[in-house]
Amino acid sequence: MSATPSCRICGGSLREFFDFGRQPVADAFVAPKDLSNEFFYRLAVAVCTACTMAQLVEGIPRERMFHVDYPYVASGSADMRRHFRNVAQSFLDNELKEPGSFIVEFGSNDGIMLETVAAAGVRHLGVEPSKRVAEAAAAKGIRVRNAFFEESTAKEVFAAEGPAKVVYAANTFSHVDYVDSIFRGVDVLLAPDGIFVFEDPYLADIVERTSFDQIYDEHYYFFTVRSVQAMAAQYGFELVDVEHLPVHGGEIRYTVARPGARTPSPAVARYLDREKILGIAEQRTLDRFAANVQQLRESLRDVLVRCREQGRTVAGYGATAKSATLTNFCGIGPDLVSYICDNTPAKQGLLSPGSHIPVRSPEEFAASYPDYALLFAWNHAAEIMRKESGFQDRGGQWILYVPEVHLV
Numbered sequence: 001m002s003a004t005p006s007c008r009i010c011g012g013s014l015r016e017f018f019d020f021g022r023q024p025v026a027d028a029f030v031a032p033k034d035l036s037n038e039f040f041y042r043l044a045v046a047v048c049t050a051c052t053m054a055q056l057v058e059g060i061p062r063e064r065m066f067h068v069d070y071p072y073v074a075s076g077s078a079d080m081r082r083h084f085r086n087v088a089q090s091f092l093d094n095e096l097k098e099p100g101s102f103i104v105e106f107g108s109n110d111g112i113m114l115e116t117v118a119a120a121g122v123r124h125l126g127v128e129p130s131k132r133v134a135e136a137a138a139a140k141g142i143r144v145r146n147a148f149f150e151e152s153t154a155k156e157v158f159a160a161e162g163p164a165k166v167v168y169a170a171n172t173f174s175h176v177d178y179v180d181s182i183f184r185g186v187d188v189l190l191a192p193d194g195i196f197v198f199e200d201p202y203l204a205d206i207v208e209r210t211s212f213d214q215i216y217d218e219h220y221y222f223f224t225v226r227s228v229q230a231m232a233a234q235y236g237f238e239l240v241d242v243e244h245l246p247v248h249g250g251e252i253r254y255t256v257a258r259p260g261a262r263t264p265s266p267a268v269a270r271y272l273d274r275e276k277i278l279g280i281a282e283q284r285t286l287d288r289f290a291a292n293v294q295q296l297r298e299s300l301r302d303v304l305v306r307c308r309e310q311g312r313t314v315a316g317y318g319a320t321a322k323s324a325t326l327t328n329f330c331g332i333g334p335d336l337v338s339y340i341c342d343n344t345p346a347k348q349g350l351l352s353p354g355s356h357i358p359v360r361s362p363e364e365f366a367a368s369y370p371d372y373a374l375l376f377a378w379n380h381a382a383e384i385m386r387k388e389s390g391f392q393d394r395g396g397q398w399i400l401y402v403p404e405v406h407l408v
Helices: 032-037 078-094 114-119 131-139 151-161 179-189 203-209 225-234 266-278 283-309 322-330 362-367 378-387 389-393
Strands: 014-024 040-048 054-056 102-106 123-127 164-170 190-201 238-245 251-257 314-317 372-375 397-400
Touching: 014 283, 014 322, 078 114, 078 164, 078 378, 102 114, 114 123, 123 151, 151 179, 164 179, 179 190, 190 203, 203 266, 203 283, 225 238, 225 251, 225 266, 238 266, 283 314, 283 322, 283 397, 362 389, 372 378, 378 389, 378 397, 389 397
Parallel strands: 102 123, 102 164, 164 190, 314 372, 372 397
Antiparallel strands: 014 040, 040 054, 190 251, 238 251
């Protein structure tokens, strides 16, 4: 293993536990004429031997990931629309009941959560750096600021709006390396009895399920309850609640508050005990994860090569960010997967990052079903299989690879 820098959170020593090699920017779908302009970097992940925070060894500039043409739109999934309606309703029922209550969401995407808050007439603001999705939110009548959330942004929002009862982020906080500026911003903006709530992929789920494709450039950190507790304390906050969520292959919703402002939930202690039993950040556990990743890679390639040798057609389903890690690490290109079906118009007609597999519409998928479909969007498997029932009715089979390679 190559030398690694120190922990971004506490300055402790990092121990690298897997290197996925040369990888592209995960959401940088590319036009055929622009192949020579692709950006690559080394995707390696390490764990801090002091605070146990798992994190990328090397990062890339945020502007390369979250820019005007950022293609991910959270509202594309019915399951996620339902999830965020429930999140919003919980805030409305518990935290935003007083007149004038104010909520700020950073990384608000197309306003999938805030539209429920806005419909209830509650004061709100989304802070979203990607212009296209910020404009989509504004078109729904959501108040949104096109910017990165950091200390300077929080100061400006506080000066204009006053304190926030809730600061919220979903699949966003783990995406930034400058957590110090985020916490300073939350400190400026949050009301004395307010809460900072964020939900992100859970390292224990990634390790237990070998869902290694959750590791890509946008995820700087892979949180656990222990590492988040240490991080919150580092910046003058207290972890007061945790809740496991089934979305995106397994996440934890963390609630932090000012020390003493809230009574910690028993769930915090329960999860800390569970993580200790699992040894989730210990070398033996991460070494086992690394071995499982290598085994999964070989098993998946064997299935795809066998399909090719038998003359069977294979398409991908879901041009996800995480599929970049899988295809590039496993050496999966158009020779093994002829195209990827995706319902995002901004991705259609382009090539997948690094692996250069064409992205096509669901209409093309249905016009001539392949023999097999490799489900990159495995975290939406139930929803997709319901929608694409015609594929299985015609004899098609899904190839899944979490927690192991299997056919459905």
